[in-house]
Amino acid sequence: MAIAPQPKSGILEIEPYVPGESRLPAGVPPIKLSSNETPLGPSPKAIAAFKGAAKELARYPDGASTGLRAAIAGRYGLNADRIVCGAGSDELLGLLGHAYLGPGDEAIFTEHGFLVYRIIVLANGATPVVAPEKNLRADIDEILERVSARTKVVFLANPNNPTGTYLSIDEVRALRAKLPAHVLLVLDAAYAEYVRRNDYEAGIELVATTPNTVMTRTFSKIHGLAALRLGWAYCPEAVADAINRIRGPFNVSTPAQAAGVAAMEDRAHEEAAAAHNERWLPWLAAEIEKLGLKVTPSVANFLLVHFAEDAARGALAADAFLKSRAIIVRRVDAYGLPNALRMTVGTEADNRAVVSALADFLGGAA
Numbered sequence: 001m002a003i004a005p006q007p008k009s010g011i012l013e014i015e016p017y018v019p020g021e022s023r024l025p026a027g028v029p030p031i032k033l034s035s036n037e038t039p040l041g042p043s044p045k046a047i048a049a050f051k052g053a054a055k056e057l058a059r060y061p062d063g064a065s066t067g068l069r070a071a072i073a074g075r076y077g078l079n080a081d082r083i084v085c086g087a088g089s090d091e092l093l094g095l096l097g098h099a100y101l102g103p104g105d106e107a108i109f110t111e112h113g114f115l116v117y118r119i120i121v122l123a124n125g126a127t128p129v130v131a132p133e134k135n136l137r138a139d140i141d142e143i144l145e146r147v148s149a150r151t152k153v154v155f156l157a158n159p160n161n162p163t164g165t166y167l168s169i170d171e172v173r174a175l176r177a178k179l180p181a182h183v184l185l186v187l188d189a190a191y192a193e194y195v196r197r198n199d200y201e202a203g204i205e206l207v208a209t210t211p212n213t214v215m216t217r218t219f220s221k222i223h224g225l226a227a228l229r230l231g232w233a234y235c236p237e238a239v240a241d242a243i244n245r246i247r248g249p250f251n252v253s254t255p256a257q258a259a260g261v262a263a264m265e266d267r268a269h270e271e272a273a274a275a276h277n278e279r280w281l282p283w284l285a286a287e288i289e290k291l292g293l294k295v296t297p298s299v300a301n302f303l304l305v306h307f308a309e310d311a312a313r314g315a316l317a318a319d320a321f322l323k324s325r326a327i328i329v330r331r332v333d334a335y336g337l338p339n340a341l342r343m344t345v346g347t348e349a350d351n352r353a354v355v356s357a358l359a360d361f362l363g364g365a366a
């Protein structure tokens with residue numbers, strides 16, 4: 001009797017990740033505010049570096065991403081030996097799960113935490129443990145209450161996607177101090193560059209001073225290089241060693257490394273993207289609130305907007321209405337937020353278009 005090959009336990013429990021939508025049926029060029037990409041695009045210097053790498057395509061990349069790690073280390077004052085580069089921070093998060101999680105282990109993440117964590121935990125046969133949030137914000141006591149002898153990893157997106165909320169560095173330090181030493185704390189700081197708060201830090205110092213904290217960063221968000229798949233992790237030496245053993249030997253392509261170096265060096269472009277966000281994030285939040293919608297305070301480059309429970313004015317209807325205006329935002333049902341939509345801060349024109357479409361939606365539905 002033929003028995004079909006079976007994936008490892010856990011794999012079929014995974015709900016496949018559904019990315020933010022990017023196309024509309026009619027082929028209208030959409031206003032895409034569904035994946036937290038930057039409206040400014042990448043640094044022109046990164047584009048030039050990417051093109052320059054075309055002449056090297058026949059050769060394997062530098063498997064150690066030496067130049068890129070040096071650029072990151074120089075920029076942030078880090079030890080380059082403790083940086084690992086990956087094909088997006090998703091790859092690095094996956095490698096951490098692969099290295100530290102297996103059947104019988106538990107990993108904690110928060111109620112509305114980034115969906116990739118659950119996928120990684122299940123893919124490694126481990127058990128996801130969900131810590132409730134308070135007011136859509138991670139709560140360190142709820143996390144600590146769920147720690148057991150089996151807990152191996154805590155994943156914390158800070159700021160979190162899709163809520164846009166964050167924990168202060170004092171709270172993150174307190175979490176680290178109270179977690180057992182055997183628990184790896186993974187700080188996913190994909191939006192760190194956008195945060196303008198004195199009490200926020202991405203976690204570099206914690207990584208430098210503890211043997212069990214990792215920080216991941218990405219070039220997909222403020223650097224505008226999502227298509228290239230590029231991220232990095234700052235790790236304790238032993239963690240860098242573990243994931244370097246299991247990553248693909250050439251996991252970061254030559255064009256991605258070249259563009260990453262240029263992006264890291266173009267401080268002015270990064271600053272322009274942060275300044276754009278600093279201007280338009282509060283504007284967008286205030287204008288949407290004026291329409292009578294609740295907006296979760298965000299420190300990132302997107303907003304979580306809450307809609308009424310009734311079908312006519314609900315998130316599903318709003319999403320359909322926005323689509324009819326060629327505006328694509330992100331449904332967040334899969335994050336346990338069926339009455340909300342997540343919207344990325346766009347260009348000035350995009351932002352004004354969203355606000356006026358929402359005004360029409362709410363007016364029309366009256």
Ligand SMILES: *Cc1c(COP(=O)(O)O)cnc(C)c1O
Nearest residue numbers: 088089090114161190218220231
């Ligand atoms: C977008 C995002 C990332 C980045 O993923 P990449 O694989 O680097 O593109 C990581 N974590 C969170 C929470 C994100 O929202």
